[in-house]
Amino acid sequence: MCGIVGYIGNQKASPILINGLIRLEYRGYDSAGISTIENNELSLMKDKGRVKNLYNIEGIDNLVGTIGIAHTRWATHGKPAKENSHPHMDNSKTFSVVHNGIIENYNELRKFLTDNGYTFYSQTDTEVIPNLVHYYYHKDNHTDELKFLRAVKNACSNLKGSYAIEIICKDYPNNMIVTRKDSPLVIGKGEEENYISSDIPAILSFTRNFYLLDDFDLAVLTRDAVSFYDKDLNAIPKNTEMIEWNASSAEKDGYEDFMLKEIYEQPTAIRETIGAKFNETTKCEFDELQYTKDYLASLNKIYIVACGTAMYAGLVGKNAIEKLCKIPCEVDVASEFRYRNPLVDEKTLCIFISQSGETADTIAALKLCKEKGAKTLAISNVIGSSITREADDSIYTHAGPEIAVASTKAYTSQVMLITILAIYFAEKLEMDSNTINLLKKDIMELPKKLEETLKLSESIQEFSKKCYQEKDIFFLGRGIDETVAREGSLKLKEISYIHSESYPAGELKHGPIALIENDITVVSIMTDCNLVEKTVSNIQEVITRGAKTLVITNQNVDENMFDMVIKIPDTNPFISPILSIVPLQLFAYYISKEKGLDVDKPRNLAKSVTVE
Ligand code: M6R
Numbered sequence: 001m002c003g004i005v006g007y008i009g010n011q012k013a014s015p016i017l018i019n020g021l022i023r024l025e026y027r028g029y030d031s032a033g034i035s036t037i038e039n040n041e042l043s044l045m046k047d048k049g050r051v052k053n054l055y056n057i058e059g060i061d062n063l064v065g066t067i068g069i070a071h072t073r074w075a076t077h078g079k080p081a082k083e084n085s086h087p088h089m090d091n092s093k094t095f096s097v098v099h100n101g102i103i104e105n106y107n108e109l110r111k112f113l114t115d116n117g118y119t120f121y122s123q124t125d126t127e128v129i130p131n132l133v134h135y136y137y138h139k140d141n142h143t144d145e146l147k148f149l150r151a152v153k154n155a156c157s158n159l160k161g162s163y164a165i166e167i168i169c170k171d172y173p174n175n176m177i178v179t180r181k182d183s184p185l186v187i188g189k190g191e192e193e194n195y196i197s198s199d200i201p202a203i204l205s206f207t208r209n210f211y212l213l214d215d216f217d218l219a220v221l222t223r224d225a226v227s228f229y230d231k232d233l234n235a236i237p238k239n240t241e242m243i244e245w246n247a248s249s250a251e252k253d254g255y256e257d258f259m260l261k262e263i264y265e266q267p268t269a270i271r272e273t274i275g276a277k278f279n280e281t282t283k284c285e286f287d288e289l290q291y292t293k294d295y296l297a298s299l300n301k302i303y304i305v306a307c308g309t310a311m312y313a314g315l316v317g318k319n320a321i322e323k324l325c326k327i328p329c330e331v332d333v334a335s336e337f338r339y340r341n342p343l344v345d346e347k348t349l350c351i352f353i354s355q356s357g358e359t360a361d362t363i364a365a366l367k368l369c370k371e372k373g374a375k376t377l378a379i380s381n382v383i384g385s386s387i388t389r390e391a392d393d394s395i396y397t398h399a400g401p402e403i404a405v406a407s408t409k410a411y412t413s414q415v416m417l418i419t420i421l422a423i424y425f426a427e428k429l430e431m432d433s434n435t436i437n438l439l440k441k442d443i444m445e446l447p448k449k450l451e452e453t454l455k456l457s458e459s460i461q462e463f464s465k466k467c468y469q470e471k472d473i474f475f476l477g478r479g480i481d482e483t484v485a486r487e488g489s490l491k492l493k494e495i496s497y498i499h500s501e502s503y504p505a506g507e508l509k510h511g512p513i514a515l516i517e518n519d520i521t522v523v524s525i526m527t528d529c530n531l532v533e534k535t536v537s538n539i540q541e542v543i544t545r546g547a548k549t550l551v552i553t554n555q556n557v558d559e560n561m562f563d564m565v566i567k568i569p570d571t572n573p574f575i576s577p578i579l580s581i582v583p584l585q586l587f588a589y590y591i592s593k594e595k596g597l598d599v600d601k602p603r604n605l606a607k608s609v610t611v612e
Contacts, residue, residue: 009193028074036065078123317418357385488584518546
């Protein structure tokens, strides 16, 4: 949460910073600000509200500085307000700082600084940082080139919690210092200019060469160079990584919203994620993995740990792992898993799924499993993200940048990748090759079937017009369809603000049916031929009580029974969620549009949740 941008070069910094913030708004959007160096003095312009409000600040067009930092906020400490917006300065206005993360010991530091004569003007945890830097800077009697860096290093050694920080100093108008711990930050290398961003997509239009920082690394940026230091200020070498995403993948490309674009990108995302991992005649291989039959046979359990949509993708993965590999698999929400002393040891393989690779709880759960001796495997969409740097092994979805807060193409790509992973395990373990070969064939046909599914959008839009004003919508399914019901319900609530619940269809009679009343909408997913009749009976029960029904199915059902039936292409049950979720993504999208909401940036939510 929170987005940070930085620029040092020969161009006017402010338009580059604001443009970067706009692209990062999906990380937080309750206030924004920038600070530049203008004739050896720091400028500071910030306000509550969206980034575009910055254009209304008097004098912002007059900033000519070619070095600057910027921030878009998702409030944690201190309500959204001008005084709590970043950047924050120290009392002497020598340093300007933006920060993403949480300083857990800020009360203690604030007291220390107050006792030393410093005054605080905001309720944020961040404001201790510039003042602490000033404290060490002031105490340092040397005047060498590294004085600024030493002050930042000393200040950071007192910080507990998580941070990605950018700092500029009026005494060093040609330097910017950045550092991070458990919060994302990348450095983009240009020609006689360098960029900082929380995420790669925000600066893809400027560069595709990135430096990735490890926890506690410090970087000093000038226009021409970037120097790296460890936490003891030893110089460390670093090379850039070339990112394969192109700039247009982070643009709307004529779509009204990123979410819609990303829904329509799913056939490509799935094709790219399948890549060259197998074909009709070859076994599945991951270049990044070297798991042996003996290792896999020694496992007593696989854990899949993630948050939100990524966790729902994990539930689909559990089905494939248990059925294809015959290894027990548990799925857990990272924020619960890490606090319940999970039974994990060297005979457990722990898989962590995270689109961004920066979700704080998922990373913490991974660290816990490593401490307990388990092997860890990360599944992420972002090369070099924190989770992939922590895990023993990493594999990637190739969905391209996902900008909309509501995850769509990342989910289907995660389901795809974990299913292929299950095939890889099953082949190593020499499991039933008929089932596996059939599944591989069906996977190859999936992108085409996704294209067909997307053609159903008109009917879904039509149905969404009938229920966008509702207060509650229910999602039902059995077996694998129940996991899709959960994801469909999450999608709807996050972007339409309609209260929604998902239930295993068979659970209805054990309580939730009491909520069914005339005209309420019930969405059901029925793709399992063994369970369809049972689910139809449950839907009959809600129809009797007056519900409107939307059915997503690849089975032959009596269409007259329901208000709308969306007939999706038939496929292998292991991968049916990749098709059946698409109408539900579109359903949530069109409802949100009908309500006139901001689809890409729903209230209170941020794209990557880098605080616990
Ligand atoms: O980046 P991650 O995959 O770790 O994010 C996990 C969740 O925060 C994310 O899936 C969230 O639930 C989405 N907003 C759902 O659309």
